[in-house]
Amino acid sequence: xxxxxxxxxxxxxxxxxxxxxxxxxxxxxxxxxxxxxxxxxxxxxxxxxxxxxxxxxxxxxxxxxxxxxxxxxxxxxxxxxxxxxxxxxxxxxxxxxxxxxxxxxxxxxxxxxxxxxxxxxxxxxxxxxxxxxxxxxxxxxxxxxxxxxxxxxxxxxxxxxxxxxxxxxxxxxxxxxxxxxxxxxxxxxxxxxxxxxxxxxxxxxxxxxxxxxxxxxxxxxxxxxxxxxxxxxxxxxxxxxxxxxxxxxxxxxxxxxxxxxxxxxxxxxxxxxxxxxxxxxxxxxxxxxxxxxx
Numbered sequence: 001x002x003x004x005x006x007x008x009x010x011x012x013x014x015x016x017x018x019x020x021x022x023x024x025x026x027x028x029x030x031x032x033x034x035x036x037x038x039x040x041x042x043x044x045x046x047x048x049x050x051x052x053x054x055x056x057x058x059x060x061x062x063x064x065x066x067x068x069x070x071x072x073x074x075x076x077x078x079x080x081x082x083x084x085x086x087x088x089x090x091x092x093x094x095x096x097x098x099x100x101x102x103x104x105x106x107x108x109x110x111x112x113x114x115x116x117x118x119x120x121x122x123x124x125x126x127x128x129x130x131x132x133x134x135x136x137x138x139x140x141x142x143x144x145x146x147x148x149x150x151x152x153x154x155x156x157x158x159x160x161x162x163x164x165x166x167x168x169x170x171x172x173x174x175x176x177x178x179x180x181x182x183x184x185x186x187x188x189x190x191x192x193x194x195x196x197x198x199x200x201x202x203x204x205x206x207x208x209x210x211x212x213x214x215x216x217x218x219x220x221x222x223x224x225x226x227x228x229x230x231x232x233x234x235x236x237x238x239x240x241x242x243x244x245x246x247x248x249x250x251x252x253x254x255x256x257x258x259x260x261x262x263x264x265x266x267x268x269x270x271x272x273x274x275x276x277x278x279x280x281x282x283x284x285x286x287x288x289x290x291x292x293x294x
Contacts, residue, residue, distance in 0.1 A: 001149050001260065003174075004035035004253040005206050005227035007246050008092065010047040010214040012057075016070075019048060020077055030253055031085035037149060038253075039227075041208040042107070042123075042157045042180040044092025045074065046220045057216050060134060064095040064105050071096055075110055075118060082112040088149060090176050090208075093123070093156055095136060106139030109156055109178055119145060121154035124165055134219065142168050150174060150260050157181070160193035160207075166200055170275060173263050175205040180220060184248075187225045195241055198230045202267045202275045204243070204258050205230045211249045227254030234270040236262035 006026070013019045030038040048070055049056060049063040056062045071094055078091045093109035107123035107130065122139020123130075130136040142165065145152040153169030157179040160166070169175060177194040181187045191207060198205040209225025226246035231237035236259075244256035267275055 001036040001258050002034045002255060003037045003039070003204075003206055003229055003258055004030040004033065004255045005039040005208045005229060006041060006044075006253060007209050007211045007226045007249070007251050008041050008044045009212040009251045010044065010210060010217070010220055010223065012050045012216060013047055016051060016073070019051070023077060024081060026253075027081045027085055027087075027089065030255075031087055033253065033255055035087055035253075035255065037088040037090070037174075037206075039090045039176050039206050039208045040092035040178060041210045041225070042093045042109070042178040043095075043220055044178075044180070044210055045071070045094030046217060047214070048074065048094070050216060054216060058218060060218055063217065063219065064134070064136075065097070067094050068097045068105060071108075075112075078110065078112045079116055079118055082114055083116050086114045088113055088147060088152075090154065090178060093178055093180075095134075098139070101139055102137055104135050104137040107136050107156060108139060109154055109176075111145055111152065111154070113147065119143065121156065123156040124159050125162060127158050129219075144169060144171055150263070152176060154178070155193075155197065157190055160190055160197055160205075162193075163196070163200060166197035167278065170201050170278070172201065173203055173260060174258075175201065175203055177205055177207045179207055179225060180210045180223065181225055182222045184224050191228060194228070195230045198241065199232050200274050200278070202232045202234070202270060202273075203263055211251055224249060226250065227252075229254065229256040229258070231258075231262075232266055232270065232274070234272065235266050237266065 150173030
């Protein structure tokens with residue numbers, strides 16, 4: 001399979017047609033390069049707040065509601081593009097007010113299949129900004145999606161930094177990590193998390209990033225990152241674990257060929273068997289014993 005992952009800039013959109021043209025162009029470009037899966041980043045949907053005007057886009061609370069209000073139309077457009085081009089799409093995540101989950105929005109990324117089927121994954125653990133200033137709430141449980149490309153799990157940005165969330169998705173062949181990071185330190189925290197999860201689960205992780213400035217938004221005003229596709233540094237994979245990486249803050253797709261057989265092979269007979277040996281940690285999950293040595 002071929003995977004395309006985005007370094008995606010956030011734009012001021014004058015009309016819905018502007019957004020539809022932008023998204024359609026990005027997906028068509030990925031499809032033209034042979035992608036079977038296209039991955040967009042966390043909070044890439046925040047550019048939709050600009051459809052409601054600069055005042056709304058510049059207000060933390062009102063921007064949440066403005067984006068959530070159009071996500072039904074956004075989902076329909078993604079589903080149509082996935083069917084038209086015959087590929088899976090992980091749409092950019094968005095704040096979504098879901099009445100079944102409470103009064104505050106969740107951070108939700110939707111996965112679209114070429115068949116027209118769609119599903120979603122909510123972020124599990126909020127960053128300080130999300131919980132202290134934006135008041136975005138944890139959403140529904142982790143899910144594992146059984147697709148024609150293999151089993152897909154999604155860890156949204158900060159979630160990738162928590163190994164037990166990764167372990168809950170240990171049966172995933174692909175771990176998608178859409179991210180939105182302000183500084184280079186944030187980018188590397190998420191990238192290290194994505195690479196660590198690929199090491200532990202002996203799978204392929206796919207990181208997408210927002211890039212560039214969006215001064216109109218107090219939430220996503222500065223964005224640093226690039227696309228990356230990672231595997232375990234073991235049999236059948238590069239010694240660095242890096243299958244492909246983009247260039248920092250340069251918009252566009254990063255692509256890599258991924259052979260599902262290599263994932264199966266390294267899990268069955270790698271130089272090391274991290275995924276299989278995970279349970280050897282049993283009984284060692286408490287604090288280490290302090291031994292005086294002075």
